[in-house]
Amino acid sequence: DAGVIQSPRHEVTEMGQEVTLRCKPISGHNSLFWYRQTMMRGLELLIYFNNNVPIDDSGMPEDRFSAKMPNASFSTLKIQPSEPRDSAVYFCASSTGDPPNEQFFGPGTRLTVL
């Protein structure tokens, strides 16, 4: 079975450019999570979707960040405009149902903003 798929695996861009990260959750999972990992701040939850609806986006750093989930098999995280401090590894994870279940993580996208 395919796990959570993320693309691209690596992204290098220049400050001010738009960046779009993509995620395909595991088929049948109804919850999707976007995380950011940095040395300074560790793992941070950015946003959580349940049944394609954003439930909690309180972790989104600022208006430059936006996330969408147009259907059950696809989500995007967009940064516009990007800044050097956005450099991090961005993980997508998915899970299913109640009670709180295992979250399956994708391999991550390593973003470098120059």
Next chain:
Amino acid sequence: GNSVTQMEGPVTLSEEAFLTINCTYTATGYPSLFWYVQYPGEGLQLLLKATKADDKGSNKGFEATYRKETTSFHLEKGSVQVSDSAVYFCALINREDTGFQKLVFGTGTRLLVSP
């Protein structure tokens, strides 16, 4: 609020040594507790979990017991291997507080095992 505190790393051990990584938590009610492992260049993988007090989670020789009286979930392994070198994250979900499946992570503990 909910929080997880892990011991600082790195933890450096020789192969076949005994491992303990301490984890304590703060939460109301009865959170579910998890240990995740992150190998270099990869995403996090669930290592083990426990959903109620006195439960013991185990996998791949690792164990952790949910101790509500000490609010702890320490990770142990009797004999580590070089292949166990990774970063280990303790985490909790407290649905009573947040109402959804928000994982609260500790800062992670890097384990380095030498031959």
